[in-house]
Amino acid sequence: MSGxxxxxxxxxxxxxxxPDGLDRGGVLSLAGGRLRNDAADGARxxxxxxxxxxxxxxxxxxxxxxxxxxxRRGAMKQMAEGIRATEAELAANGITTGVLAQFYSxxxxxxxxxxxxxVFAGIAEVRDQxxxxxxxxxxxxxxxxxxxxxxxxxxxxxxxxYVVFNDHLPHDRLAAGKKPPRxxxxxxxxxxxxxxxxxxxxxxxxxxxxxxxxxxxxxxxLQAQGVRIGSHDDHSAQDRSAWRQRRARxxxxxxxxxxxxxxxxxxxHVILGAPNVVRGGSHKGNASAVELIAMxxxxxxxxxxxxxxxxxxxxxxxxxxxxxxxxxWALLSSGPARVLGLSDRGVLSEGKRADLVILDxxxxxxxxxxxxxxxxxxxxxxxxxxx
Numbered sequence: 001m002s003g004x005x006x007x008x009x010x011x012x013x014x015x016x017x018x019p020d021g022l023d024r025g026g027v028l029s030l031a032g033g034r035l036r037n038d039a040a041d042g043a044r045x046x047x048x049x050x051x052x053x054x055x056x057x058x059x060x061x062x063x064x065x066x067x068x069x070x071x072r073r074g075a076m077k078q079m080a081e082g083i084r085a086t087e088a089e090l091a092a093n094g095i096t097t098g099v100l101a102q103f104y105s106x107x108x109x110x111x112x113x114x115x116x117x118x119v120f121a122g123i124a125e126v127r128d129q130x131x132x133x134x135x136x137x138x139x140x141x142x143x144x145x146x147x148x149x150x151x152x153x154x155x156x157x158x159x160x161x162y163v164v165f166n167d168h169l170p171h172d173r174l175a176a177g178k179k180p181p182r183x184x185x186x187x188x189x190x191x192x193x194x195x196x197x198x199x200x201x202x203x204x205x206x207x208x209x210x211x212x213x214x215x216x217x218x219x220x221x222l223q224a225q226g227v228r229i230g231s232h233d234d235h236s237a238q239d240r241s242a243w244r245q246r247r248a249r250x251x252x253x254x255x256x257x258x259x260x261x262x263x264x265x266x267x268x269h270v271i272l273g274a275p276n277v278v279r280g281g282s283h284k285g286n287a288s289a290v291e292l293i294a295m296x297x298x299x300x301x302x303x304x305x306x307x308x309x310x311x312x313x314x315x316x317x318x319x320x321x322x323x324x325x326x327x328x329w330a331l332l333s334s335g336p337a338r339v340l341g342l343s344d345r346g347v348l349s350e351g352k353r354a355d356l357v358i359l360d361x362x363x364x365x366x367x368x369x370x371x372x373x374x375x376x377x378x379x380x381x382x383x384x385x386x387x
Contacts, residue, residue, distance in 0.1 A: 032372065054359065055333035056345070068082040096369070131374070165248065231243040270298050274313035293323065365378075
Protein backbone atom coordinates (compact mmCIF):
# COMPACT_ATOMS: atom_id res chain seq x y z
CA MET A 1 0.00 0.00 0.00
CA SER A 2 1.32 3.44 -0.89
CA GLY A 3 1.48 6.41 1.45
CA UNK A 4 -1.77 7.86 0.14
CA UNK A 5 -3.74 4.77 1.12
CA UNK A 6 -3.95 3.25 -2.36
CA UNK A 7 -3.10 -0.37 -3.06
CA UNK A 8 -2.00 -2.14 -6.24
CA UNK A 9 -4.79 -4.46 -7.36
CA UNK A 10 -5.62 -6.76 -10.24
CA UNK A 11 -9.39 -7.22 -10.38
CA UNK A 12 -10.41 -10.26 -12.41
CA UNK A 13 -13.60 -12.05 -13.39
CA UNK A 14 -16.01 -9.11 -13.28
CA UNK A 15 -17.83 -7.58 -16.24
CA UNK A 16 -16.00 -4.28 -16.80
CA UNK A 17 -17.81 -1.38 -18.48
CA UNK A 18 -15.47 0.05 -21.10
CA PRO A 19 -16.38 3.05 -23.30
CA ASP A 20 -17.48 0.65 -26.07
CA GLY A 21 -19.45 -1.78 -23.90
CA LEU A 22 -19.11 -4.55 -21.34
CA ASP A 23 -15.87 -6.52 -21.23
CA ARG A 24 -17.14 -9.88 -19.97
CA GLY A 25 -14.87 -11.43 -17.37
CA GLY A 26 -12.45 -8.57 -17.87
CA VAL A 27 -9.32 -7.55 -16.01
CA LEU A 28 -8.82 -4.15 -14.38
CA SER A 29 -5.50 -3.18 -12.82
CA LEU A 30 -4.79 -0.17 -10.63
CA ALA A 31 -1.85 1.21 -8.71
CA GLY A 32 -0.96 4.59 -7.26
CA GLY A 33 -4.54 5.73 -7.62
CA ARG A 34 -4.53 5.24 -11.41
CA LEU A 35 -5.77 2.60 -13.83
CA ARG A 36 -3.19 0.50 -15.69
CA ASN A 37 -3.21 -1.81 -18.66
CA ASP A 38 -0.82 -4.17 -16.89
CA ALA A 39 -0.63 -5.22 -13.27
CA ALA A 40 1.93 -3.50 -11.05
CA ASP A 41 4.62 -5.59 -9.36
CA GLY A 42 3.18 -7.19 -6.25
CA ALA A 43 -0.41 -6.37 -7.16
CA ARG A 44 -2.99 -8.36 -5.21
CA UNK A 45 -5.43 -10.30 -7.37
CA UNK A 46 -9.09 -10.19 -6.38
CA UNK A 47 -11.67 -12.43 -8.00
CA UNK A 48 -14.83 -10.40 -8.63
CA UNK A 49 -16.76 -12.96 -10.64
CA UNK A 50 -20.47 -12.17 -10.48
CA UNK A 51 -19.91 -8.43 -10.11
CA UNK A 52 -19.86 -5.51 -12.54
CA UNK A 53 -17.25 -2.74 -12.45
CA UNK A 54 -18.31 0.66 -13.81
CA UNK A 55 -16.74 4.13 -13.81
CA UNK A 56 -17.32 6.04 -10.58
CA UNK A 57 -20.29 8.40 -10.63
CA UNK A 58 -19.59 12.13 -10.99
CA UNK A 59 -22.56 13.91 -9.43
CA UNK A 60 -22.77 17.39 -10.92
CA UNK A 61 -25.39 18.84 -8.59
CA UNK A 62 -26.74 17.60 -5.29
CA UNK A 63 -28.23 19.27 -2.24
CA UNK A 64 -29.11 16.04 -0.41
CA UNK A 65 -26.30 16.88 2.00
CA UNK A 66 -28.65 19.26 3.81
CA UNK A 67 -30.12 16.38 5.79
CA UNK A 68 -26.67 15.69 7.21
CA UNK A 69 -25.51 19.23 7.99
CA UNK A 70 -28.87 20.32 9.42
CA UNK A 71 -30.96 17.30 10.46
CA ARG A 72 -33.02 19.64 12.65
CA ARG A 73 -33.02 23.40 12.88
CA GLY A 74 -30.21 24.40 15.21
CA ALA A 75 -29.29 20.80 16.02
CA MET A 76 -26.05 20.54 14.03
CA LYS A 77 -23.23 22.72 15.34
CA GLN A 78 -20.29 20.78 13.88
CA MET A 79 -20.64 21.37 10.13
CA ALA A 80 -17.56 19.31 9.30
CA GLU A 81 -19.15 16.21 10.84
CA GLY A 82 -22.15 16.68 8.58
CA ILE A 83 -19.85 16.79 5.55
CA ARG A 84 -18.20 13.55 6.69
CA ALA A 85 -21.64 11.92 6.96
CA THR A 86 -22.46 13.22 3.49
CA GLU A 87 -19.37 11.54 2.08
CA ALA A 88 -20.48 8.22 3.52
CA GLU A 89 -23.82 8.49 1.72
CA LEU A 90 -22.18 9.58 -1.53
CA ALA A 91 -19.77 6.63 -1.45
CA ALA A 92 -22.53 4.16 -0.57
CA ASN A 93 -24.26 5.25 -3.78
CA GLY A 94 -21.22 4.89 -6.02
CA ILE A 95 -20.41 8.59 -6.22
CA THR A 96 -16.67 9.25 -6.43
CA THR A 97 -16.85 12.98 -7.26
CA GLY A 98 -19.66 14.98 -5.68
CA VAL A 99 -20.68 18.59 -6.32
CA LEU A 100 -22.33 19.98 -3.18
CA ALA A 101 -24.81 22.64 -4.28
CA GLN A 102 -25.31 25.31 -1.60
CA PHE A 103 -27.82 28.14 -1.91
CA TYR A 104 -27.15 31.84 -1.32
CA SER A 105 -30.70 33.11 -1.30
CA UNK A 106 -33.23 35.57 0.07
CA UNK A 107 -35.04 32.48 1.36
CA UNK A 108 -32.80 32.45 4.44
CA UNK A 109 -32.33 29.54 6.83
CA UNK A 110 -30.52 26.66 5.14
CA UNK A 111 -30.46 28.77 1.98
CA UNK A 112 -29.21 31.98 3.54
CA UNK A 113 -25.77 33.64 3.24
CA UNK A 114 -24.76 32.83 6.83
CA UNK A 115 -25.47 29.13 6.35
CA UNK A 116 -23.51 29.16 3.07
CA UNK A 117 -20.50 30.49 4.99
CA UNK A 118 -20.74 27.58 7.42
CA VAL A 119 -21.17 24.93 4.72
CA PHE A 120 -18.22 26.10 2.64
CA ALA A 121 -16.06 26.36 5.75
CA GLY A 122 -17.03 22.80 6.67
CA ILE A 123 -16.15 21.50 3.21
CA ALA A 124 -12.78 23.28 3.28
CA GLU A 125 -12.02 21.88 6.73
CA VAL A 126 -12.42 18.21 5.83
CA ARG A 127 -12.27 17.74 2.05
CA ASP A 128 -8.55 16.87 2.03
CA GLN A 129 -9.18 14.24 4.71
CA UNK A 130 -11.88 12.44 2.71
CA UNK A 131 -11.67 9.85 -0.05
CA UNK A 132 -14.53 11.16 -2.21
CA UNK A 133 -13.62 14.25 -4.24
CA UNK A 134 -15.96 17.05 -3.09
CA UNK A 135 -16.52 20.18 -5.19
CA UNK A 136 -18.42 23.13 -3.68
CA UNK A 137 -21.00 24.83 -5.88
CA UNK A 138 -22.79 28.10 -5.16
CA UNK A 139 -26.42 28.57 -6.23
CA UNK A 140 -26.98 32.32 -6.22
CA UNK A 141 -30.39 33.99 -6.29
CA UNK A 142 -30.00 36.74 -8.87
CA UNK A 143 -32.24 39.33 -7.18
CA UNK A 144 -29.94 39.73 -4.16
CA UNK A 145 -28.54 42.95 -5.59
CA UNK A 146 -26.90 44.05 -2.34
CA UNK A 147 -24.65 40.97 -2.45
CA UNK A 148 -23.13 41.58 -5.88
CA UNK A 149 -20.33 43.89 -4.75
CA UNK A 150 -18.77 41.44 -2.31
CA UNK A 151 -19.75 38.14 -3.95
CA UNK A 152 -16.63 37.59 -6.12
CA UNK A 153 -14.34 37.98 -3.11
CA UNK A 154 -16.49 35.64 -1.03
CA UNK A 155 -16.50 33.05 -3.80
CA UNK A 156 -12.70 33.20 -3.92
CA UNK A 157 -12.45 32.88 -0.14
CA UNK A 158 -14.81 29.89 -0.17
CA UNK A 159 -12.77 28.13 -2.88
CA UNK A 160 -15.86 27.84 -5.09
CA UNK A 161 -15.13 27.18 -8.76
CA TYR A 162 -18.68 26.53 -10.00
CA VAL A 163 -21.60 28.98 -9.71
CA VAL A 164 -25.15 28.49 -10.95
CA PHE A 165 -27.74 31.27 -11.04
CA ASN A 166 -31.34 30.85 -9.87
CA ASP A 167 -34.48 32.96 -9.82
CA HIS A 168 -37.05 31.52 -7.42
CA LEU A 169 -39.07 34.70 -6.94
CA PRO A 170 -42.79 34.11 -7.65
CA HIS A 171 -42.96 37.04 -10.06
CA ASP A 172 -46.52 36.47 -11.30
CA ARG A 173 -47.93 36.56 -7.76
CA LEU A 174 -45.79 39.51 -6.75
CA ALA A 175 -46.74 41.48 -9.87
CA ALA A 176 -50.37 41.09 -8.81
CA GLY A 177 -49.53 42.09 -5.24
CA LYS A 178 -50.53 38.64 -3.98
CA LYS A 179 -48.78 36.64 -1.30
CA PRO A 180 -47.10 33.48 -2.58
CA PRO A 181 -48.31 30.11 -1.29
CA ARG A 182 -46.53 28.86 1.85
CA UNK A 183 -45.21 32.35 2.57
CA UNK A 184 -45.76 32.10 6.34
CA UNK A 185 -43.87 28.82 6.69
CA UNK A 186 -41.06 30.08 4.49
CA UNK A 187 -40.76 33.29 6.53
CA UNK A 188 -40.70 31.46 9.85
CA UNK A 189 -38.00 29.06 8.64
CA UNK A 190 -35.91 32.11 7.79
CA UNK A 191 -36.64 33.67 11.18
CA UNK A 192 -38.63 36.55 9.68
CA UNK A 193 -41.97 38.11 10.37
CA UNK A 194 -44.26 36.97 7.49
CA UNK A 195 -45.32 40.54 6.65
CA UNK A 196 -41.72 41.74 6.58
CA UNK A 197 -40.84 38.75 4.43
CA UNK A 198 -43.59 39.66 1.96
CA UNK A 199 -42.39 43.26 1.85
CA UNK A 200 -38.88 42.04 1.08
CA UNK A 201 -40.16 39.91 -1.81
CA UNK A 202 -42.09 42.83 -3.25
CA UNK A 203 -39.00 45.03 -3.06
CA UNK A 204 -36.81 42.42 -4.75
CA UNK A 205 -39.42 42.10 -7.51
CA UNK A 206 -39.70 45.89 -7.87
CA UNK A 207 -35.95 46.18 -8.57
CA UNK A 208 -35.91 43.40 -11.18
CA UNK A 209 -34.84 45.79 -13.99
CA UNK A 210 -31.52 46.28 -12.21
CA UNK A 211 -30.69 42.59 -12.26
CA UNK A 212 -29.60 42.06 -15.89
CA UNK A 213 -26.85 44.72 -15.98
CA UNK A 214 -25.62 43.63 -12.55
CA UNK A 215 -25.47 40.02 -13.75
CA UNK A 216 -23.59 40.98 -16.89
CA UNK A 217 -20.84 42.63 -14.85
CA UNK A 218 -20.76 39.85 -12.25
CA UNK A 219 -20.35 37.12 -14.86
CA UNK A 220 -17.42 38.96 -16.43
CA UNK A 221 -15.73 39.18 -13.04
CA LEU A 222 -16.34 35.54 -12.18
CA GLN A 223 -15.03 34.34 -15.54
CA ALA A 224 -11.86 36.36 -14.96
CA GLN A 225 -11.50 34.43 -11.68
CA GLY A 226 -11.76 31.14 -13.58
CA VAL A 227 -15.20 30.29 -12.22
CA ARG A 228 -17.41 27.95 -14.25
CA ILE A 229 -20.96 29.32 -14.49
CA GLY A 230 -24.38 28.01 -15.45
CA SER A 231 -28.09 28.70 -15.21
CA HIS A 232 -30.84 26.79 -13.42
CA ASP A 233 -34.38 26.05 -14.63
CA ASP A 234 -34.20 27.68 -18.07
CA HIS A 235 -37.75 27.91 -19.36
CA SER A 236 -37.33 29.13 -22.94
CA ALA A 237 -34.87 29.52 -25.79
CA GLN A 238 -34.75 33.20 -24.91
CA ASP A 239 -33.65 32.36 -21.35
CA ARG A 240 -30.86 30.15 -22.64
CA SER A 241 -29.74 32.78 -25.15
CA ALA A 242 -29.49 35.42 -22.41
CA TRP A 243 -27.36 33.15 -20.25
CA ARG A 244 -25.19 32.11 -23.16
CA GLN A 245 -24.40 35.77 -23.86
CA ARG A 246 -23.02 35.86 -20.33
CA ARG A 247 -20.97 32.74 -21.19
CA ALA A 248 -22.96 30.55 -18.83
CA ARG A 249 -22.59 27.39 -20.91
CA UNK A 250 -24.27 24.95 -18.51
CA UNK A 251 -28.05 24.59 -18.40
CA UNK A 252 -29.14 22.80 -15.23
CA UNK A 253 -32.57 21.18 -15.30
CA UNK A 254 -34.16 23.06 -18.24
CA UNK A 255 -37.91 23.10 -17.69
CA UNK A 256 -38.93 22.68 -21.34
CA UNK A 257 -37.80 20.86 -24.46
CA UNK A 258 -37.50 24.26 -26.12
CA UNK A 259 -34.87 25.39 -23.62
CA UNK A 260 -32.98 22.09 -23.85
CA UNK A 261 -33.01 22.20 -27.65
CA UNK A 262 -31.69 25.76 -27.58
CA UNK A 263 -28.86 24.68 -25.33
CA UNK A 264 -27.96 21.70 -27.51
CA UNK A 265 -28.06 23.71 -30.75
CA UNK A 266 -25.46 26.07 -29.27
CA UNK A 267 -23.39 23.17 -27.86
CA UNK A 268 -24.12 24.19 -24.28
CA HIS A 269 -24.16 21.45 -21.66
CA VAL A 270 -27.52 20.12 -20.44
CA ILE A 271 -27.83 18.58 -16.98
CA LEU A 272 -31.04 16.76 -16.04
CA GLY A 273 -32.27 15.40 -12.74
CA ALA A 274 -31.92 11.67 -12.12
CA PRO A 275 -35.00 11.65 -9.83
CA ASN A 276 -37.03 12.86 -12.83
CA VAL A 277 -36.00 9.67 -14.65
CA VAL A 278 -36.68 7.40 -11.68
CA ARG A 279 -40.08 8.97 -10.98
CA GLY A 280 -41.07 8.85 -14.64
CA GLY A 281 -41.49 12.63 -14.80
CA SER A 282 -40.87 15.94 -13.08
CA HIS A 283 -42.46 16.45 -9.67
CA LYS A 284 -43.11 20.06 -10.74
CA GLY A 285 -44.71 19.23 -14.09
CA ASN A 286 -41.69 20.22 -16.18
CA ALA A 287 -40.32 18.34 -19.19
CA SER A 288 -39.77 14.61 -18.83
CA ALA A 289 -36.08 13.78 -18.47
CA VAL A 290 -36.60 10.43 -20.21
CA GLU A 291 -38.11 12.16 -23.24
CA LEU A 292 -35.29 14.70 -23.38
CA ILE A 293 -32.70 11.93 -23.11
CA ALA A 294 -34.39 9.98 -25.91
CA MET A 295 -34.18 13.17 -28.01
CA UNK A 296 -30.44 13.38 -27.36
CA UNK A 297 -30.79 16.48 -25.20
CA UNK A 298 -28.80 15.46 -22.13
CA UNK A 299 -25.09 15.48 -21.30
CA UNK A 300 -25.31 14.40 -17.68
CA UNK A 301 -27.66 13.26 -14.93
CA UNK A 302 -27.37 14.67 -11.42
CA UNK A 303 -28.71 13.51 -8.07
CA UNK A 304 -30.50 16.82 -7.44
CA UNK A 305 -31.94 15.95 -4.01
CA UNK A 306 -31.57 12.13 -3.91
CA UNK A 307 -28.17 10.42 -4.03
CA UNK A 308 -29.37 6.90 -4.97
CA UNK A 309 -31.12 8.18 -8.10
CA UNK A 310 -28.19 8.51 -10.58
CA UNK A 311 -27.34 4.80 -10.44
CA UNK A 312 -31.00 3.79 -10.56
CA UNK A 313 -31.74 6.16 -13.46
CA UNK A 314 -28.89 4.90 -15.65
CA UNK A 315 -29.83 1.27 -15.07
CA UNK A 316 -33.49 2.02 -15.82
CA UNK A 317 -32.55 3.73 -19.10
CA UNK A 318 -30.51 0.68 -20.09
CA UNK A 319 -33.07 -1.93 -19.01
CA UNK A 320 -35.92 -0.18 -20.82
CA UNK A 321 -33.87 0.16 -24.01
CA UNK A 322 -33.81 3.96 -24.09
CA UNK A 323 -30.01 3.82 -24.20
CA UNK A 324 -27.33 1.15 -24.19
CA UNK A 325 -25.70 0.56 -20.82
CA UNK A 326 -22.51 2.34 -21.87
CA UNK A 327 -24.45 5.36 -23.15
CA UNK A 328 -26.66 5.49 -20.07
CA TRP A 329 -23.73 5.18 -17.65
CA ALA A 330 -21.83 7.85 -19.60
CA LEU A 331 -24.46 10.31 -18.34
CA LEU A 332 -23.03 9.66 -14.86
CA SER A 333 -19.34 9.46 -15.70
CA SER A 334 -17.71 10.68 -18.91
CA GLY A 335 -20.50 13.18 -19.59
CA PRO A 336 -20.19 14.98 -16.24
CA ALA A 337 -16.39 14.83 -16.54
CA ARG A 338 -16.60 16.80 -19.80
CA VAL A 339 -18.99 19.34 -18.28
CA LEU A 340 -16.55 20.06 -15.46
CA GLY A 341 -13.41 19.77 -17.56
CA LEU A 342 -12.16 16.81 -15.50
CA SER A 343 -10.06 15.04 -18.10
CA ASP A 344 -8.51 12.68 -15.55
CA ARG A 345 -11.64 10.64 -14.86
CA GLY A 346 -14.95 9.37 -16.23
CA VAL A 347 -13.85 6.23 -18.09
CA LEU A 348 -12.05 3.01 -17.17
CA SER A 349 -8.91 3.33 -19.26
CA GLU A 350 -5.14 3.54 -18.87
CA GLY A 351 -3.87 6.50 -16.84
CA LYS A 352 -7.25 7.70 -15.56
CA ARG A 353 -8.03 8.04 -11.87
CA ALA A 354 -9.04 4.74 -10.35
CA ASP A 355 -12.60 5.89 -9.71
CA LEU A 356 -14.93 2.92 -9.89
CA VAL A 357 -18.13 1.48 -8.51
CA ILE A 358 -18.70 -2.26 -8.17
CA LEU A 359 -22.28 -3.51 -8.45
CA ASP A 360 -23.51 -6.89 -7.24
CA UNK A 361 -25.94 -9.17 -9.04
CA UNK A 362 -28.87 -7.15 -7.68
CA UNK A 363 -27.36 -3.90 -9.01
CA UNK A 364 -26.65 -2.64 -5.50
CA UNK A 365 -23.39 -0.84 -4.71
CA UNK A 366 -21.01 -3.40 -3.21
CA UNK A 367 -17.92 -1.20 -3.22
CA UNK A 368 -16.72 2.22 -4.31
CA UNK A 369 -13.13 3.31 -4.92
CA UNK A 370 -12.14 6.94 -5.50
CA UNK A 371 -8.61 7.62 -6.62
CA UNK A 372 -7.76 4.00 -5.86
CA UNK A 373 -8.85 4.26 -2.23
CA UNK A 374 -11.85 2.45 -0.80
CA UNK A 375 -14.61 4.83 0.21
CA UNK A 376 -17.32 2.19 0.63
CA UNK A 377 -17.44 -1.59 0.89
CA UNK A 378 -20.30 -3.72 2.14
CA UNK A 379 -21.29 -7.36 2.44
CA UNK A 380 -19.78 -10.39 0.76
CA UNK A 381 -17.39 -8.46 -1.46
CA UNK A 382 -15.32 -7.47 1.59
CA UNK A 383 -14.30 -11.10 2.06
CA UNK A 384 -12.93 -11.20 -1.46
CA UNK A 385 -10.79 -8.12 -0.91
CA UNK A 386 -9.62 -9.20 2.55
CA UNK A 387 -9.20 -12.90 1.88
